[in-house]
Amino acid sequence: MISPRHLPERWGRLDVTVRDLPPALLLLALALLPSFRGHGTQLGGLPSRPFDAVAVVAVALQCAPLAVRRKWPVVCLALVSAGFALDQLRGYHSPAGTALPLALVSAGSYLDRHRRTATFLFSLAYVALAVALVRLGADEPPSEFVTFYLVLVLAWGFGAWLRSSRAAEAERRRRVAEDSRVAERTRIARELHDVVTHHVTAMVVQAEAARCLTASPDRLDRTLTAVSDTGRRAISDLRHLLDLLNPDYGRPGNGDPGLDSPDPVPPVGSLLALVERTREAGQPVAFTETGTPAEPAGSADFVAYRVVQEALTNALKYAHGSPTSVHVRHGTGEITVEVGTDGPGSRDLSPGGNGRGLAGLRARVHVLGGEFSAGDRTGGGFVVRARIPAGTAS
Numbered sequence: 598m599i600s601p602r603h604l605p606e607r608w609g610r611l612d613v614t615v616r617d618l619p620p621a622l623l624l625l626a627l628a629l630l631p632s633f634r635g636h637g638t639q640l641g642g643l644p645s646r647p648f649d650a651v652a653v654v655a656v657a658l659q660c661a662p663l664a665v666r667r668k669w670p671v672v673c674l675a676l677v678s679a680g681f682a683l684d685q686l687r688g689y690h691s692p693a694g695t696a697l698p699l700a701l702v703s704a705g706s707y708l709d710r711h712r713r714t715a716t717f718l719f720s721l722a723y724v725a726l727a728v729a730l731v732r733l734g735a736d737e738p739p740s741e742f743v744t745f746y747l748v749l750v751l752a753w754g755f756g757a758w759l760r761s762s763r764a765a766e767a768e769r770r771r772r773v774a775e776d777s778r779v780a781e782r783t784r785i786a787r788e789l790h791d792v793v794t795h796h797v798t799a800m801v802v803q804a805e806a807a808r809c810l811t812a813s814p815d816r817l818d819r820t821l822t823a824v825s826d827t828g829r830r831a832i833s834d835l836r837h838l839l840d841l842l843n844p845d846y847g848r849p850g851n852g853d854p855g856l857d858s859p860d861p862v863p864p865v866g867s868l869l870a871l872v873e874r875t876r877e878a879g880q881p882v883a884f885t886e887t888g889t890p891a892e893p894a895g896s897a898d899f900v901a902y903r904v905v906q907e908a909l910t911n912a913l914k915y916a917h918g919s920p921t922s923v924h925v926r927h928g929t930g931e932i933t934v935e936v937g938t939d940g941p942g943s944r945d946l947s948p949g950g951n952g953r954g955l956a957g958l959r960a961r962v963h964v965l966g967g968e969f970s971a972g973d974r975t976g977g978g979f980v981v982r983a984r985i986p987a988g989t990a991s
Contacts, residue, residue: 612668614664614665617663617664617667621662621664624660624663624692624695627692628660629653634652634689634691635689635690635691637684637689637690637691637694638684638685638690638692638694638697639690640685640726640741640742640745641685641735641742642736642737643735644688645689646687646689648689651683651687652684652689654680655683655689655693656691658676659677659681659697660680660693660696661676662676662696663700666703666704666707667703670706670708671704673700673704674703674719677697678719680696681693682729685730686726686729686730697749698748698749698752701719702753703756705752705753705755705756706759707756798910798913798914802879802880823877823878826874827878867902868884868901869884871909872905872909875912875913878913879917880912880917881920882909882923883922883923884922885922885925886925886927887925891927891930891932898932898987900961900985901985903958904958904985905923905934905936907981911979911981912936912938912979916978919939919978921937922937924936930987931967931985931986932987933982933984934984935981935982935983936980936981937979937980938978938979938980958971958983967985967986968982968983969982969984970983
């Protein structure tokens, strides 16, 4: 049993011919009713004639083609025009004449090609009909024919307006979709920047440190293990980002064996693990976390993690070995992050100084309605601060 609320959806999925058929049949039935005969459009003022077999043909020609008015607008207009001409020349004056302006609206709205040719041929046919009516004894002045023609032009113009409105809406939706794609590409670019910069920087620093540990096999082994683990995390994070672009990437059986990870996404909230990895890379980091994290924190926890990650990457690159402090405070409705280092740091927070890291962090925080700053701190060193709105602390 189909639910009544699902009927409009199922009706909208039907072919346009099926949806346009009921109105066409309804107009056909009304035009054939005896009480409506002779009460339709009268162009030229010819005397009315009783209905006969030809009248049924004229009514059918005007009504039935409305079923294809959107699918084949030219065919519809041609057949309806022929039926209207037969109706007026024979003097039936059927209510089916209403189909002519409907066909013109549909042609103006749905005809894609040869629009000017169609309007010229229709106008020519109308002039021929007017001349034929006059020769048959039409007693109406020429102004009546001109007025009726202007009404038909208005119907065509209304259809053209519907067409332009539909095109404008389609263009608006296209622009919205394109803007969404650009925003998503920008977001993924930021993710790639964060992942690659942090992990590769840590690997480079650890590899450089390994050169000095050849005389200490145990420490050298631990350092190389840290390099390997960092590389695996980088692969796992990159694989997660590629999953956003192609959901089939990296699945079993897709040529990506051995890269499975129980944690394919950045460990949001695991700031201590991030700090420990930075310490393994040779950076002395003092970490404090106060307050109770909000449940749920939503995107705030993720953004806080990225701020700390990027700031620690900056410390590794530009102030390696300098004391660094990370303080995270979970307050009522917000997370406050402060990462400071005694070294110079970098205002760009990105390799080559292109500003992507700084701009990316600021954009992440501002999207959530927070505040972000990065610069020199009093007494020397560099500090990154962020206030990120979050859920109510529990």
